[in-house]
Amino acid sequence: DTEVTQTPKHLVMGMTNKKSLKCEQHMGHRAMYWYKQKAKKPPELMFVYSYEKLSINESVPSRFSPECPNSSLLNLHLHALQPEDSALYLCASSQDSVGGVDTEAFFGQGTRLTVV
Amino acid sequence: GEDVEQSLFLSVREGDSSVINCTYTDSSSTYLYWYKQEPGAGLQLLTYIFSNMDMKQDQRLTVLLNKKDKHLSLRIADTQTGDSAIYFCAEREGYSTLTFGKGTMLLVSP
Numbered sequence: 001d002t003e004v005t006q007t008p009k010h011l012v013m014g015m016t017n018k019k020s021l022k023c024e025q026h027m028g029h030r031a032m033y034w035y036k037q038k039a040k041k042p043p044e045l046m047f048v049y050s051y052e053k054l055s056i057n058e059s060v061p062s063r064f065s066p067e068c069p070n071s072s073l074l075n076l077h078l079h080a081l082q083p084e085d086s087a088l089y090l091c092a093s094s095q096d097s098v099g100g101v102d103t104e105a106f107f108g109q110g111t112r113l114t115v116v
Numbered sequence: 117g118e119d120v121e122q123s124l125f126l127s128v129r130e131g132d133s134s135v136i137n138c139t140y141t142d143s144s145s146t147y148l149y150w151y152k153q154e155p156g157a158g159l160q161l162l163t164y165i166f167s168n169m170d171m172k173q174d175q176r177l178t179v180l181l182n183k184k185d186k187h188l189s190l191r192i193a194d195t196q197t198g199d200s201a202i203y204f205c206a207e208r209e210g211y212s213t214l215t216f217g218k219g220t221m222l223l224v225s226p
Binding site for chain 2: 004006033040041042043045048056090092104105106107108109110112
């Protein structure tokens with residue numbers, strides 16, 4: 001099983017709403033990532049969790065709040081977003097965030113978020 | 117900082133070979149990756165190569181690495197319409213996270 005599952009696939013939310021994106025993997029990976037991808041652009045790293053602890057926050061605004069309840073799950077809580085936050089949000093996981101033999105990062109299919 | 121460059125667009129005919137090129141600036145890059153992204157989908161890891169290798173072949177895919185010129189290429193043999201997608205080159209140095217190129221859109225026509 002090399003699958004990273006993200007839900008929902010699509011989400012439309014208003015600027016005053018609170019919503020959450022979910023990501024799950026059962027590969028035993030200890031590093032999980034959130035990326036944001038705008039159309040025709042490469043993914044941009046937002047957060048990295050390593051062994052359930054936040055290890056990297058790429059200066060992401062506080063209206064995005066990550067959470068790692070356990071080693072298989074990663075959430076991204078959204079509150080008071082702006083229309084420019086509309087994008088594809090990708091979750092990824094890897095064996096760990098430290099260099100090693102198993103350094104492949106596996107990506108989910110993403111959540112297409114539209115903020116209205 | 118690290119920089120990864122790719123040409124933005126490539127068009128080929130079905131059955132031809134496709135070659136997608138990538139250059140990177142970080143001489144400390146340890147791992148180099150190719151990801152495929154179909155419209156509206158996530159990224160699919162196609163293959164990766166360690167910096168101490170020159171070539172890696174996996175079925176229709178051949179990765180060539182010229183470490184001296186910091187040049188990476190992905191060759192797809194017998195390209196099919198299902199290969200139409202955006203291909204991202206990415207590099208990682210040791211413990212760091214991935215740095216992606218801007219992506220090359222491959223269009224395969226019948």
